Amino acid sequence: MSDHYYDKKHLHGFGDIAKGAPTLAAKFFDYYGEVFKAGALSAREKSLIALAVAHAVQCPYCIDAYSGDALKQGADLEQMTEAVHVACAIRGGASLVHGRQMQEHAEKASM
């Protein structure tokens, strides 16, 4: 057992999550595999979305996995950095737009 919360080997051992609930794991990984196949979006576009979401949810495993995958799918550093900025903008925007709620509250309560 790790003596810290995040352990790099857990990424490569992700499949072992099946030990507790193999049927659910199989369904999840089948679904996961289907999601990332090229469809209306290319594999590269899906990988960049995954990379952006990985930063939004601040998952180091996902950042590790999709930094490598995005390169493999043909993305470059400029595209990957822009994807992270999209995540950053949405996270920042999500905070800031709540400011309107604050403002309405403050405006109503203030003279």
Added chain:
Amino acid sequence: MSRPPARQLERLASLALPGAAHGGVFAAAVGAPLRPAALEVFQINLGKLCNMTCRHCHVDAGPDKTVENMDERTVDACLAALDKTQARVVDLTGGAPELNPGFRRLVDACVARGKRVIDRCNLTVLLLEREKDLAGFLAERGVEVTASLPHARRRSTDAQRGDGTFDKSLRALRLLNERGYGRGDPGRVLTLVSNPVGAFLPGDQKAMEKEWRAALAEEGVSFDRLLCIANMPISRYLDWLEASGNLEAYLKTLIDAYNPGTVAGLMCRNTLSVGWDGKLYDCDFNQMLELPLAVPGMTVFDFDPEKWAARGVVTARHCYGCTAGSGSSCGGQLA
């Protein structure tokens, strides 16, 4: 300059790689000895002279390599050896093969024999003043141009092949398009070759081709097909892997991604690789590692197709570069 070939092989063999399948021994992964198929491709490496010095080059080629280049006598021996085979394809590589004084004579002689001739072209050579008629020369003879362009975007291409290469490559590609290349004409085939700009495997060839087609169309460039090839952990790329701390992980990636479905199509089974000095090899990578064909003493001067067909293929750890994932060869992905 990269370390000597024997040191490269030693370095690869010395990596412990705990947990690697088959102990990281390529021959054990393949199981049965690797036997030749019919000889289809006669690949001639005309030498190490090149107008570029790319960071990943497995040939260690460059403008300073003025000695290790094929002479006219060896060109003649190549043609005599070619006539002993049923090979349909003559694949010319280097360095920049076009810079060899024997290149055009060799192309003409192969075309006259009815062979499909491939020129492995770095693109920028087409822009040299001394080669300004090269695109026309190739087009008139129906030579297939197989051109290196690692990425469809500037940053990655320039990172691997030098600043300004992407823009020069686009100019050269437009030149080829003007000569009728890359427009679906089977007599003017323009193939692009992409290899990863870093320590990772190439993506799916078909998917990448679609992406590239769209990206290069925005630059006014068209091509016929894209080949995605893996980087072989030898020469300058080996140096870079080591210096960047990626060597063990990359080798492990290649070994873990071993795909037995690639073995039947491996180029070492259907290709004869001739070195600038007439020595013979199973592939261009073995040539750069100075791992000769398993027919002691035979060169292009006394080539015997029966001995070639009876030999076993010489392999070592670098061979995992051709069997990883979808596989890799001079003809692109294999599975």
